[in-house]
Amino acid sequence: DTEVTQTPKHLVMGMTNKKSLKCEQHMGHRAMYWYKQKAKKPPELMFVYSYEKLSINESVPSRFSPECPNSSLLNLHLHALQPEDSALYLCASSQVPGTAYPYGYTFGSGTRLTVV
Amino acid sequence: RKEVEQDPGPFNVPEGATVAFNCTYSNSASQSFFWYRQDCRKEPKLLMSVYSSGNEDGRFTAQLNRASQYISLLIRDSKLSDSATYLCVVNTNAGKSTFGDGTTLTVKP
Numbered sequence: 001d002t003e004v005t006q007t008p009k010h011l012v013m014g015m016t017n018k019k020s021l022k023c024e025q026h027m028g029h030r031a032m033y034w035y036k037q038k039a040k041k042p043p044e045l046m047f048v049y050s051y052e053k054l055s056i057n058e059s060v061p062s063r064f065s066p067e068c069p070n071s072s073l074l075n076l077h078l079h080a081l082q083p084e085d086s087a088l089y090l091c092a093s094s095q096v097p098g099t100a101y102p103y104g105y106t107f108g109s110g111t112r113l114t115v116v
Numbered sequence: 117r118k119e120v121e122q123d124p125g126p127f128n129v130p131e132g133a134t135v136a137f138n139c140t141y142s143n144s145a146s147q148s149f150f151w152y153r154q155d156c157r158k159e160p161k162l163l164m165s166v167y168s169s170g171n172e173d174g175r176f177t178a179q180l181n182r183a184s185q186y187i188s189l190l191i192r193d194s195k196l197s198d199s200a201t202y203l204c205v206v207n208t209n210a211g212k213s214t215f216g217d218g219t220t221l222t223v224k225p
Contacts, residue, residue, distance in 0.1 A: 031211060042203055042215035043160065056212055090159055097211045104150045104162035104205070105213070 003027075006091050006108035014116055015081060021111045023074040023091030031097040032074040033105065034066060035090040043090055049074060050097035081115045088112050117142055120206050122216035130224055133194045137219045139204035140186040149180055150205040151189045154218065160203055164189070194223045 004025045013019050023032065031050050035043035048056035049068040057066075063085075065077040074091055092105040122139045129135050141149075149166040164171065166178040166187050177190040187204055201218040 033213075042217055044215075045213055048211050050211060102165040104152070104165060105160075107159035107161070109159050 004106050004108035010112045012114045018079045021076040025093045029093035031094045033092040037088040083115050086114045119214045120216040123219050125219040128222045134192045137189045141206045146206045148207040149187050152203045153200040155200050199223045
């Protein structure tokens with residue numbers, strides 16, 4: 001299994017809703033990541049989990065709350081989002097934290113989020 | 117100055133052409149370097165890791181110049197299927213990655 005699976009693929013939520021994005025990998029990777037990508041822009045790093053512990057938070061607003069229940073799962077809990085948070089949310093994993101050589105990151109296909 | 121800067125593009129080339137992209141980075145502590153391709157409305161996919169010794173995979177050649185802090189990607193004999201956005205990625209040893217803005221390539225028949 002060489003995939004990162006993200007659910008749901010599409011999500012429309014109101015500004016008062018609470019929702020969660022899910023990410024799963026069974027490649028034995030010990031680093032997992034959340035990225036946000038706006039149209040025609042590169043992915044922006046949000047969070048890094050290294051051995052199931054949060055190691056990097058790129059000053060992300062608290063309305064985004066990551067969780068790593070185990071080495072295969074990564075969640076992103078969403079609450080009170082704004083329309084400008086609408087974007088493609090990508091999960092990625094890599095074999096080990098740090099340099100990610102030589103295999104780089106494996107990305108999931110993303111969740112396309114629309115906040116109304 | 118951005119941490120990672122790429123040729124802005126777009127690059128429009130005929131099939132069979134050779135095209136090169138460059139990417140410069142500002143953090144001298146950067147440890148690992150990659151090229152990804154991203155098709156429209158899809159996720160990025162790893163194209164190549166980039167090493168100081170240079171590396172080649174078929175029609176693709178990647179180079180890293182640590183002294184000048186840039187990486188390059190050369191595509192020979194372009195195919196229609198090479199049309200995509202190419203992203204360079206630079207990582208620090210702490211696991212933080214920075215993506216370039218991407219360069220769009222369109223290969224035309």
